[in-house]
Amino acid sequence: xxxxxxxxEDLSLIxxxxxxxxxxxGNAMELExxxxxxxxxxxxxxxxxxxxxxxxxxxxxxxGPVVQALRKEMEDALSLAADSSPxxxxxxxxxxxxxxxxxxxxxxxxxxxxxxxxxxxQSMNFSVVDGQEIExxxxxxxxxxxxxxxxxxxxxxxxxxKQKNAEKLDSKHxxxxxxxxxxxxxxxLMSHTPPFQIVYPGRTxxxxxxDAGHEFNFYQAEVMVVGKNITLANLKFTxxxxxxxxxxxxKIEFRYRPSYFPFVEPGFEVDIKLNGKWFEVLxxxxxxxxxxxxxxxxxxxxQGFAFGMGLDRLTMIKYNIPDVRLFYxxxxxxxxxx
Numbered sequence: 001x002x003x004x005x006x007x008x009e010d011l012s013l014i015x016x017x018x019x020x021x022x023x024x025x026g027n028a029m030e031l032e033x034x035x036x037x038x039x040x041x042x043x044x045x046x047x048x049x050x051x052x053x054x055x056x057x058x059x060x061x062x063x064g065p066v067v068q069a070l071r072k073e074m075e076d077a078l079s080l081a082a083d084s085s086p087x088x089x090x091x092x093x094x095x096x097x098x099x100x101x102x103x104x105x106x107x108x109x110x111x112x113x114x115x116x117x118x119x120x121x122q123s124m125n126f127s128v129v130d131g132q133e134i135e136x137x138x139x140x141x142x143x144x145x146x147x148x149x150x151x152x153x154x155x156x157x158x159x160x161x162k163q164k165n166a167e168k169l170d171s172k173h174x175x176x177x178x179x180x181x182x183x184x185x186x187x188x189l190m191s192h193t194p195p196f197q198i199v200y201p202g203r204t205x206x207x208x209x210x211d212a213g214h215e216f217n218f219y220q221a222e223v224m225v226v227g228k229n230i231t232l233a234n235l236k237f238t239x240x241x242x243x244x245x246x247x248x249x250x251k252i253e254f255r256y257r258p259s260y261f262p263f264v265e266p267g268f269e270v271d272i273k274l275n276g277k278w279f280e281v282l283x284x285x286x287x288x289x290x291x292x293x294x295x296x297x298x299x300x301x302x303q304g305f306a307f308g309m310g311l312d313r314l315t316m317i318k319y320n321i322p323d324v325r326l327f328y329x330x331x332x333x334x335x336x337x338x
Contacts, residue, residue, distance in 0.1 A: 109338045113315040114201050117221050120245045121199040129200040131184030137171040143186040143294040144263040157207035177205035181220045189295035195227030212323040219311035226304035235305035282309040
């Protein structure tokens with residue numbers, strides 16, 4: 001059994017050795033080595049603390065408090081020395097110097113525009129719906145009143161998914177990258193019961209030549225409202241309210257021109273006048289009865305309207321961006337402006 005007198009003698013030697021080494025330590029790294037050597041997990045003083053269990057009860061009562069007091073004294077000495085010593089030999093740190101400012105990330109302008117669209121329509125009690133980017137011929141074309149060999153299909157050069165024996169597949173199994181977010185429309189009509197009002201933004205794909213105004217990968221946002229006694233007046237109010245908020249505080253004018261889209265009847269295109277210049281911004285119309293029939297609705301019971309807009313184009317107009325390719329360039333100089 002270890003005697004208490006030997007323990008007290010050890011403490012005296014350890015204490016003297018410890019303070020000698022602290023006084024010689026020139027920096028924080030050396031002080032850390034001293035700490036580990038004496039009060040670390042395998043330190044000299046720690047070893048004595050572990051050895052208390054080998055002493056008698058009387059010896060533990062006499063030596064224990066002394067060891068604990070010495071440990072506290074060592075910790076205080078190390079803390080005091082650390083406050084006045086440099087972190088590395090030959091170097092010092094000015095703790096009063098201002099810290100370096102780190103640049104925060106920037107949201108992409110298309111993300112900002114989509115976020116704004118969602119906020120506006122949600123404030124008008126619309127639900128936001130997501131669709132799938134890989135679609136079937138059936139939902140992308142057929143249910144939207146584009147029957148097979150319809151000439152309007154040629155207006156949308158399509159990326160078809162390579163499939164085995166594709167020519168033998170029916171329209172529900174023939175896959176493609178959706179050419180329009182309108183494909184989400186029939187999915188929602190088939191799985192929900194009117195009345196409802198929804199907005200569905202998303203990415204679309206068309207096999208187009210890339211230039212300042214066209215991309216093969218671009219974004220759209222479409223709105224659909226279905227209910228009883230829905231009219232063109234409801235459509236006109238909804239889209240004018242949206243554009244007024246989207247381009248606020250700028251004042252805009254609207255112009256409506258008859259046009260053709262297979263999935264609406266009647267159909268028209270909408271232009272807006274902003275800063276003295278007219279821009280074509282969307283196609284719109286009342287949901288075609290054939291679309292309702294594909295979804296299992298009686299077109300005499302329900303009416304609805306829909307309009308779709310190019311998110312890229314709206315963002316270009318809003319932020320005066322001259323080239324759509326900038327959105328997909330990955331150039332941080334462009335992104336940091338937003």
